[in-house]
Every structure is written in structure tokens, then in C-alpha cells.
Amino acid sequence: xxxxxxxxxxxxxxxxxxxxxxxxxxxxxxxxxxxxxxxxxxxxxxxxxxxxxxxxxxxxxxxxxxxxxxxxxxxxxxxxxxxxxxxxxxxxxxxxxxxxxxxxxxxxxxxxxxxxxxxxxxxxxxxxxxxxxxxxxxxxxxxxxxxxxxxxxxxxxxxxxxxxxxxxxxxxxxxxxxxxxxxxxxxxxxxxxxxxxxxxxxxxxxxxxxxxxxxxxxxxxxxxxxxxxxxxxxxxxxxxxxxxxxxxxxxxxxxxxxxxx
Amino acid sequence: xxxxxxxxxxxxxxxxxxxxxxxxxxxxxxxxxxxxxxxxxxxxxxxxxxxxxxxxxxxxxxxxxxxxxxxxxxxxxxxxxxxxxxxxxxxxxxxxxxxxxxxxxxxxxxxxxxxxxxxxxxxxxxxxxxxxxxxxxxxxxxxxxxxxxxxxxxxxxxxxxxxxxxxxxxxxxxxxxxxxxxxxxxxxxxxxxxxxxxxxxxxxxxxxxxxxxxxxxxxxxxxxxxxxxxxxxxxxxxxxxxxxxxxxxxxxxxxxxxxxxxxxxxxxxxxxxxxxxxxxxxxxxxxxxxxxxxxxxxxxxxxxxxxxxxxxxxxxxxxxxxxxxxxxxxxxxxxxxxxxxxxxxxxxxxxxxxxxxxxxxxxxxxxxxxxxxxxxxxxxxxxxxxxxxxxxxxxxxxxxxxxxxxxxxxxxxxxxx
Numbered sequence: 001x002x003x004x005x006x007x008x009x010x011x012x013x014x015x016x017x018x019x020x021x022x023x024x025x026x027x028x029x030x031x032x033x034x035x036x037x038x039x040x041x042x043x044x045x046x047x048x049x050x051x052x053x054x055x056x057x058x059x060x061x062x063x064x065x066x067x068x069x070x071x072x073x074x075x076x077x078x079x080x081x082x083x084x085x086x087x088x089x090x091x092x093x094x095x096x097x098x099x100x101x102x103x104x105x106x107x108x109x110x111x112x113x114x115x116x117x118x119x120x121x122x123x124x125x126x127x128x129x130x131x132x133x134x135x136x137x138x139x140x141x142x143x144x145x146x147x148x149x150x151x152x153x154x155x156x157x158x159x160x161x162x163x164x165x166x167x168x169x170x171x172x173x174x175x176x177x178x179x180x181x182x183x184x185x186x187x188x189x190x191x192x193x194x195x196x197x198x199x200x201x202x203x204x205x206x207x208x209x210x211x212x213x214x215x216x217x218x219x220x221x222x223x224x225x226x227x228x229x230x231x232x233x234x235x236x237x238x239x240x241x242x243x244x245x246x247x248x249x250x251x252x253x254x255x256x257x258x259x260x261x
Numbered sequence: 262x263x264x265x266x267x268x269x270x271x272x273x274x275x276x277x278x279x280x281x282x283x284x285x286x287x288x289x290x291x292x293x294x295x296x297x298x299x300x301x302x303x304x305x306x307x308x309x310x311x312x313x314x315x316x317x318x319x320x321x322x323x324x325x326x327x328x329x330x331x332x333x334x335x336x337x338x339x340x341x342x343x344x345x346x347x348x349x350x351x352x353x354x355x356x357x358x359x360x361x362x363x364x365x366x367x368x369x370x371x372x373x374x375x376x377x378x379x380x381x382x383x384x385x386x387x388x389x390x391x392x393x394x395x396x397x398x399x400x401x402x403x404x405x406x407x408x409x410x411x412x413x414x415x416x417x418x419x420x421x422x423x424x425x426x427x428x429x430x431x432x433x434x435x436x437x438x439x440x441x442x443x444x445x446x447x448x449x450x451x452x453x454x455x456x457x458x459x460x461x462x463x464x465x466x467x468x469x470x471x472x473x474x475x476x477x478x479x480x481x482x483x484x485x486x487x488x489x490x491x492x493x494x495x496x497x498x499x500x501x502x503x504x505x506x507x508x509x510x511x512x513x514x515x516x517x518x519x520x521x522x523x524x525x526x527x528x529x530x531x532x533x534x535x536x537x538x539x540x541x542x543x544x545x546x547x548x549x550x551x552x553x554x555x556x557x558x559x560x561x562x563x564x565x566x567x568x569x570x571x572x573x574x575x576x577x578x579x580x581x582x583x584x585x586x587x588x589x590x591x592x593x594x595x596x597x598x599x600x601x602x603x604x605x606x607x608x609x610x611x612x613x614x615x616x617x618x619x620x621x622x623x624x625x626x627x628x629x630x631x632x633x634x635x636x637x638x639x640x641x642x643x644x645x646x647x648x649x650x651x652x653x654x655x656x657x658x659x660x661x662x663x664x665x666x667x668x669x670x671x672x673x674x675x676x677x678x
Contacts, residue, residue, distance in 0.1 A: 092305050100481075114396075116549075119509050234291045252484070253440035253442065257433070
């Protein structure tokens with residue numbers, strides 16, 4: 001009886017030690033998500049030129065180029081974004097300011113700043129920015145669903161954490177997200193974005209990792225529409241630059257003076 | 262039961278396999294994506310050709326309305342602190358064989374901007390300065406009077422785009438949660454000019470004016486804008502602009518201006534009239550559906566406009582008298598009657614990709630007249646093709662059917678360089 005008790009204590013102790021060791025080695029789901037946010041975007045203000053190439057049924061239908069300035073807000077940790085449209089020619093130099101759910105559109109032709117709803121996003125492709133320049137850890141509660149091998153955007157096998165993200169803020173575009181993050185380096189590999197009812201809205205693959213802004217970051221995101229898999233958007237970043245953007249610039253009244261040169 | 266479970270498992274497995282296949286196809290497609298990133302341009306230039314007709318209500322009269330236009334816009338750095346901004350448009354219109362062609366050049370803006378530091382700016386020159394939270398009627402857009410030289414479309418976006426700026430000195434200081442703008446716009450010429458190439462300072466700078474605008478964030482995404490405006494020989498006017506986005510798909514707005522002044526009838530006929538407090542406002546909402554349809558509904562009010570009885574009398578007055586009032590309210594860009602309702606619907610990528618459908622309706626609560634406008638616009642790479650139809654409904658000399666010409670259509674092509 002005593003032997004059994006000792007044995008049970010030893011086995012129990014070993015199991016507890018293993019669990020504790022595992023607990024120490026595996027960071028929390030929220031920490032994994034925050035680390036993956038830090039891989040996508042630096043914690044300082046930066047600029048990037050983003051090209052969006054859109055395909056429908058295998059044919060290239062649109063190419064838009066935007067100059068994007070992002071800076072996280074100290075209180076919310078969320079990114080504020082100033083976008084200058086460069087291409088196509090009809091949209092050249094139009095501006096969009098996104099500060100939380102406050103979105104302004106400025107057309108230099110009529111000099112009017114119009115408040116638009118997040119859903120109204122004029123020049124539609126801008127909504128795709130939400131899958132890149134966003135701090136998910138601030139607005140979502142993450143839980144670890146599994147550890148599994150998945151193919152990344154370059155069709156390489158990666159061992160990943162699979163996280164389920166539930167929105168904690170009413171202002172977010174996607175109520176639920178499923179995200180795969182490389183266990184070795186916290187690189188986001190892919191994500192699926194869902195409606196409240198569980199309908200798939202889009203799938204994003206983060207790929208073409210390279211050294212930018214002091215870290216190895218994905219420079220291309222491939223976005224596949226949830227309803228129409230033939231609708232594919234490639235978001236490609238270039239000309240990354242650290243740039244001091246004053247907080248005062250993220251307001252409507254600055255837009256008339258905004259320039260990126 | 263077992264079958265149903267098995268069926269569900271198979272469905273999920275098949276769905277997953279299909280998703281993986283489509284993901285793989287998409288990634289292969291993305292591998293081939295090539296895009297040349299061209300350097301940003303500090304200018305935009307387009308030319309536009311339009312053909313159209315204006316038709317009388319009885320179907321008997323019509324006149325051609327053909328036009329070509331060129332529009333150039335520039336915003337370029339002179340040094341690291343100074344920029345030069347200009348915008349110019351030339352419209353050459355051919356209405357019928359009798360009047361031949363007429364040209365109107367609109368020097369929209371030409372000014373130098375000095376960035377003193379990252380938070381302070383001073384701009385000097387002809388500047389298009391627009392204010393207003395509403396879409397169809399902007400009572401706080403104080404520099405709108407006399408600004409439109411050439412009307413090429415009744416779309417409010419077009420009226421805001423194709424207009425003259427005012428010569429002014431503008432200073433702006435920004436802080437993290439707000440801004441203050443101060444403007445002084447001097448008198449330069451007494452009377453407007455209809456000469457084709459005249460910069461027409463008499464239309465926009467025929468009196469000394471000033472404006473102060475303060476914007477301050479007061480709560481989360483709520484940043485009211487308060488304005489004070491004064492002009493030579495007039496009382497100070499106060500203004501307020503408010504916007505909010507209560508949901509992800511809805512924007513609400515409220516724009517108000519009030520102060521002592523003459524009624525619009527007294528202004529039109531230059532009558533000595535006692536000053537009274539008048540207020541003008543526009544309020545409404547814009548709702549956007551998931552399928553990219555945006556719908557705006559706006560209520561507009563102008564207490565300086567004629568009462569119902571005055572309006573009835575004016576409609577019975579000789580055409581010259583009625584015409585003088587309409588010309589004045591058009592120059593003021595105010596409502597001709599006290600109350601109006603404005604609706605605007607915009608559908609991006611309607612039915613087919615790159616096709617935008619826009620529709621506008623104005624309705625006078627005072628005399629039940631209405632004005633409707635629809636546009637189908639198709640975007641190619643550097644070319645826009647558009648068809649616009651316009652119809653006015655209402656009895657003789659009503660707000661939105663002032664003449665016998667009730668219908669118009671216009672087809673246009675625009676090329677961006």
C-alpha cells in the first residue's frame with residue numbers, strides 16, 4: 001500500500017513537473033498573438049508603399065497602389081492609418097484617414113473631407129488593410145486550439161499554433177478569426193476571417209518574409225475571398241521606411257496639408 | 262443518424278479539401294503577380310468630351326449641350342517647407358448653333374503653402390476652402406457665394422469640385438486632439454466678370470471676410486467643429502459641424518449656421534430690410550450595405566428663404582423678378598424655399614465590376630417640385646465613360662422646375678493622363 005502511495009507520489013510529481021515545464025515553455029495564446037502582431041508591424045510609426053493586385057476568375061482586373069502611414073495609438077495600442085492613393089490615375093492623391101472606427105475620405109479635387117462609415121470605405125480595396133495593419137492582440141481574446149502542421153503561402157510545411165480569436169471590441173471588422181502562427185518564430189502563416197454566424201469572409205496567407213524595419217516581416221499577403229475563391233487579392237509591400245508621424249496629423253483638419261514627399 | 266453524421270464528416274472533409282485546392286490555386290496565381298510601382302505623381306490631368314441635349318417639358322423644344330473640358334491639378338514641393346498648389350479647369354460649351362461656342366476658365370486655386378513646423382501652416386493665394394458635414398446643402402460652407410462659374414453637372418460633388426477658391430491668408434495650428442484655423446480674405450474687385458479667361462476675383466473677393474474654425478475632440482470619435490464667420494457689412498455668423506458613426510455601417514451628420522442678416526428676398530432685390538436672426542441647417546445619415554450601396558437621406562432648412570405665401574407671390578411675379586431671385590439664390594448656393602429633402606444613392610461595382618451607379622433626388626417640401634439625376638459610370642484603366650440623365654418635375658416656376666426645360670441627358674468620356 002505504502003509502495004503504491006510512494007509510486008503514485010513519484011509519478012504524480014513527474015507529471016506535475018512535466019506539466020509545469022510544458023507550461024513554462026508554451027507561452028499563452030495571447031502572448032503568441034501579441035508576438036505575431038509584432039512580426040507583422042513594428043511598434044513605431046512607419047510608411048510603406050502597398051500594391052494591390054486583384055484577380056477575378058484567374059484574370060487580373062485591378063491594380064491599385066497606395067502609400068500608407070501607420071502609427072499605433074498609445075492608449076488603445078491600435079494602428080491609426082493615413083493612406084494616399086497613387087494609382088489608378090483617377091484616384092491619384094485622394095486620401096483616407098482611419099482612426100479606430102473614425103474614417104475620413106478627402107478628395108483634393110473638391111477639398112472636402114467626408115466622414116464615412118468603416119463599411120463605406122470608398123475605393124473598396126482599402127478594407128483589405130485590416131488583415132495586415134492591425135494589432136489583433138488588442139481587440140481579440142485568443143485561445144490555443146491545436147498545434148498542427150500546415151502549408152504556408154510558399155507551400156512549405158510549418159509547425160504552427162492554431163489560435164481561435166474572439167473579438168472583445170465592437171469596432172472590429174471581423175468578429176471571429178482563426179490564425180496559424182509558426183511555433184518556431186511567431187511568424188503569422190495564415191488566417192481565416194469569419195462573420196458572427198461563422199461564414200468565411202476571407203483567407204489570408206502571409207508570405208515573402210524578408211528583413212524590413214528592423215525585423216523579418218511578411219512583405220506579401222495573399223487574400224482569398226470566402227464566398228468566391230476566384231477573387232484573389234495580392235497585397236505587396238515595398239519601400240518600407242521608419243517615419244515620424246505626429247499624432248496631430250491623424251485628424252480631418254490635417255488632410256488638406258498631408259503630403260508624402 | 263449515423264448516415265447524417267457520416268454525411269457531415271464527408272461534407273466537412275470535402276469542404277476542407279476544396280478550400281485547400283482553391284487556396285493552392287490562388288497562391289499559384291499570386292506567384293505570377295507582376296506590378297510595377299510607379300513613383301507618385303504630384304499632378305493630375307484629364308480631358309473630357311461630352312455630348313448631350315436639354316429638352317423642354319412639352320417635347321417641342323430642345324437644345325444641344327456639347328462640351329469639352331480639361332482639368333489640371335498640381336501639388337508640388339518648392340522646398341522642404343514650401344509647396345505650390347494649383348487647380349484649373351477650362352470648359353468649352355456649345356449649346357446651340359445660334360450662340361456658338363462659349364469658353365469658361367475656372368482658376369480653382371493657386372497658392373503657396375508654408376509648413377512652419379509639423380503643427381503649423383500658413384497658406385497664401387487663391388484657396389478652395391470648404392466646410393460642411395452635410396452632403397447636399399452646406400450652410401457652413403461660407404466661401405461658396407459666387408464660386409461656381411461653370412455648371413457641368415448638378416451632382417453636388419461636381420459643384421464642389423468645379424468652383425473658384427477665394428484669395429485668402431490661412432493659418433492653421435494643430436494639436437493632438439484638434440485644430441484652429443484662421444482665415445482673412447480681402448476685397449479685391451467689386452464685380453464678377455464673365456470674360457472667359459478672367460480669374461474672376463470679383464466673384465469671390467468682392468468684400469473683406471474672415472473666419473475662425475475650431476475643432477476639438479470631446480469624446481472618443483466625436484470632434485465637433487465650431488465656426489465664426491464675418492464679412493464687411495454683415496453680422497457675425499456662427500456655425501457647427503457634427504459627425505458620428507453609431508454603427509459600422511452608419512454615419513450621421515448635423516450642420517448648422519445662424520446669425521443676423523437680411524432675408525434672401527431682400528438680398529436679391531437689394532432692399533433695405535431690418536436684420537433678423539436666420540438659421541440654416543442640414544441633417545441626415547448615410548447607410549452603407551455590405552454590397553457597397555451607400556444611401557444618404559438629408560433634411561435641409563433655410564429660414565432666410567421666402568415663406569410659402571411669399572414664394573407663391575414670387576412665382577406669379579414677372580419672369581424678370583422671379584429670375585433675379587433665382588440667380589441670387591444660385592449664386593448664394595442656398596435653398597430657394599425654406600425646406601428641402603435630399604437623397605443620394607451610390608452603388609460601387611453595381612451588377613458588373615467597375616460600373617458605378619449614382620442617383621440623386623431633391624424634393625421641395627414647400628412646392629412639391631423635384632429634381633432627379635442618375636448616372637452610370639464605367640471605369641476602364643485610364644478612361645471613364647458615363648451616361649447622365651436629369652429630370653425635373655413640378656408646376657411652373659417651382660423650386661426644381663424653374664423653366665420649361667425639364668429633361669437633360671449627357672454622355673461623356675474622360676481620359677486621365
